[in-house]
Amino acid sequence: SQQGEEDPQALSIQEGENATMNCSYKTSINNLQWYRQNSGRGLVHLILIRSNEREKHSGRLRVTLDTSKKSSSLLITASRAADTASYFCATDAGDSSYKLIFGSGTRLLVRP
């Protein structure tokens, strides 16, 4: 079964707005990662947050992690049409930090 589940499944926003995606997982983790997938392409790593971190920033990305609720959120600020993609959270399997289990993803559409 999948470890991470994203919410919402799909999100449509206007360019310039912020996009927030959520991820919930079931078991304890060492770290959580977010990936982006453009249509028909492989996944690209965006950001990693460790279990002892609560918030992390990278450019227009902000990730939070709440281990007590087993949840994470990805915020993309000032979205652009080029941000249109699917976004996946991935958690390690608990027994190792490199074996990842992916969620089902959020499809983000940013309208120009």
Place this chain on the structure above:
Amino acid sequence: NAGVTQTPKFQVLKTGQSMTLQCAQDMNHEYMSWYRQDPGMGLRLIHYSVGAGITDQGEVPNGYNVSRSTTEDFPLRLLSAAPSQTSVYFCASSSMTGSIYEQYFGPGTRLTVT
């Protein structure tokens, strides 16, 4: 660096045929893995390897074999293709040293089994 490469990009098989999906990386990564992605879904782990000569099963290993004779290559074999194996297959690799376990993905192989 080419990163992670996969061949072929597209493949059509008949039920019962066998084939090998190729994956290679030039980053000297210890960890390599195979995922399948079905429409509208996330990636499911098929098999993975933590080094040459070492492989293990993921979530959905049935119908697939792997081997890791070198650090660079991690081929995935479909033993007897079935329509349920129609999917997009991604290979990924990552370093196991340090504390960053970012995975690098290949461009994928789109497989159709008729």
